[in-house]
Amino acid sequence: MRVLGVDPGLTRCGVGVVEGVPGRPCTLVAYYVIYTDPQDELPTRLLHLDRNLTDLVAEHSPDSVAVERVFSQHNVRTVMGTAQAGAVAVLTAARAGLPVQMYTPSEVKAAVTGSGQADKAQMTAMVTRLLRLSEPPRPADAADALALAICHVWRGGTRAKVAAAARKGGYR
Amino acid sequence: MRVLGVDPGLTRCGVGVVEGVPGRPCTLVAYYVIYTDPQDELPTRLLHLDRNLTDLVAEHSPDSVAVERVFSQHNVRTVMGTAQAGAVAVLTAARAGLPVQMYTPSEVKAAVTGSGQADKAQMTAMVTRLLRLSEPPRPADAADALALAICHVWRGGTRAKVAAAARKGGYR
Incomplete structure (x- = not known):
């Protein structure tokens, strides 16, 4: 399962592509x-932004896209x-016909670090460890996009497991 | 000059198309x-939203598009x-290669009613009168989109006049 994660921003928009299956470490494709x-x-x-994202989607052919859900902030x-x-x-x-899933920042933090209140440094550290990178991805927007993609692989996994369990149990 | 105005909204998005020249009443094309x-x-x-707007742009071939500039609101x-x-x-x-101009609600109100503080009813009444319609356009989102388009024709007119005056004066 290949997922393209997007940490949206007008000045800086992070994009991270990972590949993986539920319950196993993901592999970095690109960020x-x-x-x-x-x-x-x-x-x-x-x-x-549209042209660059369209090109990256075409280049990496992800199975789905994960985008951070924007919430109210002070500014x-x-x-x-x-x-x-x-x-x-x-x-x-x-437009590319791909399924899109949105996650709140705290859902992503909880999926990747185990805590919805994790800070930036903790998130970057966990992304670096989970993808077995020799250096942390920079800037932070890229790390956030990779975290979104990892979160989606694992959550997709959760759903797949539930579906598998349901099938196994003989009910759907 | 044909202008397509958009009053953006996720649940209801107003679109108004008018034709006109600066300093003269505009003509309604569609809303x-x-x-x-x-x-x-x-x-x-x-x-x-994208598909419908793309279709309307293709159908009416406007010279430019005017979109309301979103500002902070309470909600x-x-x-x-x-x-x-x-x-x-x-x-x-x-994406259609058209010039896009954005206007704040008060710029549109000032252009159409003479007052930046005009209310919805006043705006609808002026749009109805300016386009010589027998009935007010409904719902209000359509009237707002038409007001945006009228504003742009007239503002474009201001710029065109300034440019013409500059050429006349022998300097650019």
Whole structure:
């Protein structure tokens, strides 16, 4: 199962691709950060993001895409940029015919570190360990995108296991 | 000059198409409201919005697109849906190679009614009068989209006039 995770942001958008099966360590395929210039107009920035995401989806042919679900933050301006970038990510995946799953930051933290309150450093450390990397992925946006992808592989695993258990038990 | 205006919303997205030249009354071409089902997942909703907007842009071949610029509101959930729908509208226009201009609600109100504090009823009344319609466009999302399009024709007119004056004066 190959998953492309997106940590949406208008200025920096993290993208992480991992491969794995539920209950086993995932393997790193690639990670990227797509930058857009804050000096550019919004149409130019969204178009740049859309083209780069479309290219990465085509290049890596993931089975599904995981995108961080945006929640209210203190800075409304930041929330808006994140919501706009997230919408582009979701739409790009949907246009490619891929299933899209959204996770809140605390769901991802809980899946990867065991705690929904984990900080950035702890998340990066766990992603580095789980993917058996010699160095932590930088910048943090890339680590967050990889964490999202890992979370989705494992959660997909949970669902697959439940489905398997249901079949085994003779009921669906 | 044909302008397609978009009043972005995830549940109801207003679209208005007008034709006109600066300093003269505009003519109504068409207006629509694109609905998406709140019960559907976000990818389905954004895809539905993208497809409908893409079809309307192809059908009406506007010279440019005007989209309402989203600002902070009290309800963060509403802001997010509006930001997501707005991002889809901006991206759809940019992908079609069209220039996109964004206006704040008060810029549109000031352009159409002369007051940045005009209420919904006043806006609808002015749009009805300016387009010489026998009945007010319903629902209000459609009237707002038409107001955006009228605002853009007139503002484009201002810029065109400035450019013309500059050429006339022998400097650019």
